[in-house]
Amino acid sequence: MIKVRNLGVYYDKFKALSGLNLEVEKGGIAAVIGPSGCGKTTLLYVLAGIINKFEGEVLINDAPIDPRRHRIGLVLQDYGLLPWKRVFENALLGLKVKKKVIEKEDKEYAEYILARVGLSGFFKRYPGELSGGQKQRVAIARAFIMKPDILLLDEPFSALDAITREEMQDLFLDVWKSDSVSTVFVTHSTEEAMYLGKKITVMTGPPGRIVSTLDNPFFGVREVKDIEHYISIKLKLRKLLKGIQK
């Protein structure tokens, strides 16, 4: 569970986040959507423990955020793979930061997750020998392999073509379902927020804060039947976003 209360962040004198409140229940996915520069990445950096100077309270499973204590899976748009390490080593990197000794079971679990993301035959390749979608698969596998307390994704699929992007969204949900880790997913796309967010959180800023959180009945629904309802939520989101960008 993630609880953020009255969060404020400054870059020197610039107020990037102010009075931000967010709650993600255990096994929830909050899709965070908002205009460029409103503070989405800053919020993720606080949740990841990368920014540790802030006002307010950030709790992970009821304890103050502490990257030494909590396992935090972070997936970024640019994959964050080390080019000189092979797929298998890259996939184990997150876990290595947390555990000194990688055991046989860890390796078996890594093999299992890599197979689930369709990379069985790619263990020995270097990132430079992979497509964008394959690199993103490694990044996602790496986050799941560390069995994180929380999972954070910062526009992970925005660099991919439309088809690969849909494949990756499905694959993400597929792996996520067996693990149900509390997740914050940042995206620019209303469609992606409506597919991947159990709840959709709209942000404004700077300074960044939450303007609205909607329940999303279309979570995980690819073939939408109630088109009118879908469009009404989409329009609501667009209105909220347009209001912000005025």
Ligand SMILES: Nc1ncnc2c1ncn2[C@@H]1O[C@H](COP(=O)(O)OP(=O)(O)OP(=O)(O)O)[C@@H](O)[C@H]1O
């Ligand atoms: N290191 C920094 N120093 C000063 N200001 C910063 C720094 N990093 C970000 N900012 C500012 O803080 C605000 C929030 O930035 P952030 O990257 O969190 O926004 P974002 O919503 O993720 O944007 P985008 O959607 O374009 O990625 C922006 O106005 C940005 O210019």
